[in-house]
Amino acid sequence: MQTMPSILTHSRMKIVEIQGDINAENAATLRKNLADMVSAQENSSLMVDMRQVMALDSAGLMILVSTLTLAQRLNKQFGLFGVSPSVRIIFELTQLDRVFEILESQPSLEIDLVAA
Numbered sequence: 001m002q003t004m005p006s007i008l009t010h011s012r013m014k015i016v017e018i019q020g021d022i023n024a025e026n027a028a029t030l031r032k033n034l035a036d037m038v039s040a041q042e043n044s045s046l047m048v049d050m051r052q053v054m055a056l057d058s059a060g061l062m063i064l065v066s067t068l069t070l071a072q073r074l075n076k077q078f079g080l081f082g083v084s085p086s087v088r089i090i091f092e093l094t095q096l097d098r099v100f101e102i103l104e105s106q107p108s109l110e111i112d113l114v115a116a
Contacts, residue, residue: 012044013077015106019052022060030060034067044076047107051082056090068100081106 014037022030038046048064064080071078079101083091091097 012042013047013107014040014043014045015047015049017049017052021055021057022053022063023055023057024059027059027063031063031066034063035070038067038071038074038076038078046071046076046078047103048078048080049082049106050080050084050087053087054084056087061090061094061096064100065096077101079103079107 016034016037018030020026034046034048037043046067068078081103082105083102088097088102091100091102
């Protein structure tokens with residue numbers, strides 16, 4: 001199954017929705033996409049919507065760890081939300097649930113209002 005992210009951008013937060021498994025098969029493409037999004041000057045924060053991810057292997061986990069490391073180096077926020085119980089257990093077993101910002105639901109987006 002091909003994992004293709006769809007993207008919602010608001011203010012300086014970018015939300016990436018991943019559909020399908022995160023594994024060795026799609027690791028290279030996903031790593032590049034996430035790195036590009038974190039590195040983009042216009043983004044101060046990247047949140048990954050994991051609601052459609054049912055499986056995560058070690059290669060997939062390493063993608064998320066390397067993206068988090070890059071975000072920290074760039075002084076940017078990186079987090080996950082909507083992590084299914086079957087994927088959350090992987091974060092708990094590796095104790096990475098203590099490292100990642102993992103939200104239960106989509107973060108609220110602040111709306112910038114401009115007076116006319």
